[in-house]
Amino acid sequence: MSAKVQVQTTINNEPVEFLCEPRQSLLECLRDVVGLTGTKEGCGDGNCGSCTVKLGDRIVTSCLVLGVEANGESITTVEGLAHGNTLHPLQKAFLEHAALQCGICTPGFLIAADALLQKHPQPTEEQTRFWLANNLCRCTGYDKIIRAVQAAATEITTTKSNGAAQ
Amino acid sequence: MSTTYNVIGTRPVRHDGADKVTGRALYGADLQLARMIQGAILRSPHAHARILRIDTSKAEALPGVYAVVTAADFPPAPADKIVDFGEGDTPLSSLRGNILASGKVLYSGHAVAAVAAVNAHVAAEAAALIEVDYEPLPCVLTAPEAMAPGAPILHEEFANGNVADQIRYEMGDLAAGFAQATLIVERELDTATVHQGYIEPQNATAFWSSDGRIHIWCSTQGSFVARDATAAVLDVPVSQVKVTPMEIGGGFGGKINVYLEPVAALLSKKAGRPVKLVMSRRDVFTGTGPTPGSRVRVKIGVNDAGKITAAQSWLAYEAGAYPGAMVVPGAMTVFACYDIENVLIEGFDVVVNKPSTAAYRAPGAPNSALATETVLDEIAEKLGIDPLELRLRNAAKEGTRRADGPRYKRIGCVEVLEAMKASPHYNAPLPGPHCGRGVAIGFWFNAGLPSSATLSVNADGTVNLIEGSTDIGGSRTSLSMQAAEVLGLRAEDIHPTVVDTDSVGYTGVTGGSRTTFSTGLAVHDAAQMVVEQMKARAARLWAVEAVEFANGVFSANGQSLTFAELAAQLGSTGGPVSCSATVNPKGVGGSIAGLIIDVKVDPETGKTDVLRVTSVQDAGKAIHPAYVEGQMQGGTAQGIGWALNEEYFMDNSGDMRNGSYLDYRMPTALDLPMIETVIVEVPNPGHPFGVRGVGEANIVPPLAACANAIYRATGKRLNRVPMNPATILGL
Amino acid sequence: MATVFFPSLVRQQTGGLAKIEVAGATVGELMIAIEARFPGISQHLLRPNLAISVDDEVTPLGVLEPVRPDSEVHFIAAISGG
Known part of the structure; x- marks a missing residue:
């Protein structure tokens, strides 16, 4: 065991300070230290995408980032997607399109898809599949996930253009 | 109606x-309890070895360690005790043996000891300090090798070497049936061991209270089965165990057996605290139950009218370390879609030095349907009949007797085949060269x-x-x-x-x-x-x-x-x-599923691209159609992964060389197109709303449908799944 | 009389006989008659991993299941699935 290090972060728009061992992954810190268990561990080696979070302005598999690396950074997890009790359009679309079965991969997909829509507000099916290829789902065959992401993209752009028009 | x-x-x-x-939502690994500590499992590096000595003293001495357990910590029980918790009779020794090895290890990844410590890191360090002396033994990894004379024997007490069980179904007069045939096709196909691949690793938290009650929190497909199995392994009354099922991150048959629950309980009893165990992904691949690899031979005779006159099958499935390969349902389903008078089916349940196998959606059926449905494809081609039409001429109907005895009540085989024929997909042209379309159907009983x-x-x-x-x-x-x-x-x-x-x-x-x-x-x-x-x-x-x-x-x-x-x-x-x-109902209605798949095979690289897929299934009645579609799409995607790429790649020493998602390589979003679905509804008379159940039959057709599509694209009839580039190029 | 079918591998106990017609009101009564004719056969048929099918449906009642004179009884593998 080694001495713990103090880490200062902003998690889901709130300042969060925590102590962790240098060997602890960001995923472990989020789940076991901070208590945000919405981010899931499926493999521990960066290949399933269940632990995807936004770190600064990019998405990472948090099992491959050390907790100490998050010092001074801003982090968004699935717990930070909704605005209060209003679900994010992606969250709503996942529910309406039955894009989850067991739900264990859903937090990672939501974070990855949110980043996709920020970069490509109206992604093609190919762009969506390519972007989400680091997130494994074993229940759905991806069909309903892709449809949900595309529906959310349309919803977000329509809302924005309606807002601009008014 | x-x-x-x-x-x-x-x-x-x-x-x-x-x-x-x-x-x-709280899944098993999300649980946090006051005073909870965490565990780690030590697993065998050998596929087959005698355990000569286990020394846990260094692990016990590590600061932060609360408890270490081995098979010696199971309470004493009669050596020949048989337990039955609704899934057939199992010797307690096998049930315990797979949870913590005793005497011998039978596969690489077999659990040998477990540690509970202040956190998972210390537990892993302590597990590495446990000294185990092994006497390595020769291992055997496939059913044909394990059945051969002189093969290394896993269980010396078995009467027939590595053949743990045998099954035979016969109906009619096989010789007379083949004598009536004007065309007979026989093929032998192998499939590799594959994993269900659920994204959430197995986990279990246990607290053995001072009043004797054991509380388990885990991700399980069946909390009562987990309770009963845990009680059996620990030799305590079922009422002493309470299982709280947490949200579960996928199962597909792989989260019925218990692996961690009794170990967490034993650790908790020693430590006096709640103990959480969570598997790593490699533990999941090597220490849980994948579904069997197999060798299946099918011989089918038809007359000029395309009516099957006789069918014969020989099946050998790899059970893994302990008996119970899914060869029985494999044998029961091999010809279950068809009305055939003369049948002989022989199946062998063969133990090998691989993880003890488990169910995986319609367990055993994809392996055997692969052989039947590719042979029928060949017959259709040779007779110049549309492959769906050939199946329609032989389709099982109400009153058709299955080889295992019972006759079907209302069954939707004809309706599924008609829906496949009528689908836009089946009537669309293929997009270009190196493309092929394959079809197949499959059956599952449901329960x-x-x-x-x-x-x-x-x-x-x-x-x-x-x-x-x-x-x-x-x-x-x-x-x-x-x-x-x-x-x-x-x-x-x-x-x-x-x-x-x-x-x-x-x-x-x-x-x-x-x-x-x-x-x-x-x-x-x-x-x-x-x-x-x-x-x-x-x-x-x-x-x-x-x-x-x-x-x-x-x-x-x-x-x-x-x-x-x-x-x-x-x-x-x-x-x-x-x-x-x-x-505790009767009135179960079996389900038929069909798949149409278009592929393009790159002649230079041997890579198969999936272009279009349509999954068809008889749901009886779809209560929530989106969830029915979801089951069909999920089973189809898993079946395509099984067909084209997934396998346990074992080296000669029985070590799994691809025990990570990177190397096992399940289908990603980029590997698949949209999966079209056609829900057929032939109501089950045994349910007030007509429900049949849709979780399983959909994984039966993809292996054969992919094989048939690849044949149409390349002219090659492959005899091995996965049909990866190496198989396709014959490397 | 109800017809009881013997699984292929149990036919060693019946001299190759594949099925038999016996009288009885329940599967249990049929079994008593069959056991009398083929002593010891019950242990090959009444096992936890075999389910009893009466008139093409697996019965949770097992030997207590009533049978009709034209019933068919099979012993089939108990399968649940994944």
Whole structure:
């Protein structure tokens, strides 16, 4: 065991300070230290995408980032997607399109898809599949996930253009 | 039959949806308890070895370690004790042996010892300090090798070497049947060991209290089966164990067996604290139950009219370290889609030095259907008949006798084949060169088994539903919809909760495609009891004899009350209404599924691209069509992964060389197109709404459909799955 | 009389006989008659991993299941699934 290090972060728009061992992954810190268990561990080696979070302005598999690396950074997890009790359009679309079965991969997909829509507000099916290829789902065959992401993209752009028009 | 429903057949949002998209839903690994410590498992590096000595003293001495256990910590029990918890008789020694090895290790990854420590890092360090002396033994990795004379023997006590069990089905006169044939095709195909690949690793937390009660929190397909298995392994009465099922991150058959629960309990007993065990991904691949690799021979004879005159199959499935390969259902389903008079089927359950195998959606059936459905494809081509037409000429119907004895009740084989023929996909041209289209069909029995449910009416007109089926794909909602249909309410008016084993009547696994059927039946029956009790309240209120109930309204002599209005008056008419039902039903309806798949095979690289897929399945009645589609799409995607790429790549020493998602390589979003679905509804007469169950049959056709598509694209009949580039290029 | 079918591998106990017609009101009564004719056969048929099918449906009642004079009884593998 080694001495713990103090880490200062902003998690889901709130300042969060925590102590962790240098060997602890960001995923472990989020789940076991901070208590945000919405981010899931499926493999521990960066290949399933269940632990995807936004770190600064990019998405990472948090099992491959050390907790100490998050010092001074801003982090968004699935717990930070909704605005209060209003679900994010992606969250709503996942529910309406039955894009989850067991739900264990859903937090990672939501974070990855949110980043996709920020970069490509109206992604093609190919762009969506390519972007989400680091997130494994074993229940759905991806069909309903892709449809949900595309529906959310349309919803977000329509809302924005309606807002601009008014 | 044209029954109209108000709720059934609609697509409401699932009741647990908001929790699952906001990260609030608690899965097994998310559990945090006061004073909880964490564990690690030490696993065998050898595929086959005698354990000479285990020294745990260095691990025990490491600061932060609370407990170390080995097989020696199981309470003493008679060596020949047999346990049965609803899945057949299993020797306690095998059940325990797979959880913590005793005497010998039988596969690389076999659990040998376990540690509980202040955190998972210290537990892993301590596990590495346990010294185990092994005497390595020669290993055997495939069924044909294990059946050969002189093969290394896994279990010296077995009467027939590595053949643990044998099955035979025969019907009619095989020789006479083949004598009538004008064309006979025979093929032998191998499949590799594959894993269910659920994204959430196995986990279990246990607390063995000072009063003797053992509380388990885990991700399981069946909390009661987990309870009963844990009690059997620990040799305690079932009432001493309480299992709280956490949310479960996929199962597909792989989360029925227990691996960690009894170990966590033993560690907790020693440590006096709650102990959490969570597997790593490599542990999941090497230490849980994949589904068997196999060798299957099929020989089919047909006459000039394309009618099958005789069919024969020989099947050998790799059970892994302990008996129980899925060869029995493989043998039962090999010709189950067809009406054949003369049949001989022989199956062998063969132990090998690989992880002990487990179910995986329709276990055993994809392996055998691969052989049957590719042989039929070859026959159709040689006879110049459309492959679906050939199947239609031989399709099983009501009254067709299966080789294992029973005759089908109503079965949707013809309807599924007709739906495939009529689909836009089957009638569309292929896009270009190096492309091929394959079709195949498959059957699964589905299961009944006991289920329980309790409905309690709230004064605001909603209803609480208490049930014991762990919800893997939206079953809270498909069950609530059945209650709502009977009660004349909306799905949103039912509040479902999945509870622990102390809090609801016995309920079998969420498996065998049985939850919507069997637990649905319990919910239906409980809802009918609620209606009867509410009618009696209305009758009391109105001082009448008979009360009608339709579309959520109670009425008599021109008076009426909605369900909610009457619910508000329960307190003053006799008190709350709460009804429970437990069923153990007959009337199970099997399901037929079919797949049409277009592929393009790159002639230079041998890579197969999936261009278009249509999955067709008889649901009986789709309660929530989006969830039925989801099952079909998921099973299809898994089947395509099995067909084209997935396998346990074992080296000669029995070590799995691709035990990570990077190297095992399941299909990603980029590997698949949209998966079109056609839900066929041939109602099951054994269920009030006609439900059959849809979780499994959909994985049966993809292996053969892919093989047939690759043949049409390349001209090559492959004899091995996965049909990866190396297989396709013949490397 | 109900017809009881013997699984292929149990036919060693019946001298190769594939099925037999016996009288009885329940599967249990049929089994008593069969056991009298083929002593010891019950242990090959009444096992936890075999389910009893009466008139093409697996019965949770097992030997207590009533049979009709034209019933068919099979002993088939108990399968649940994944």
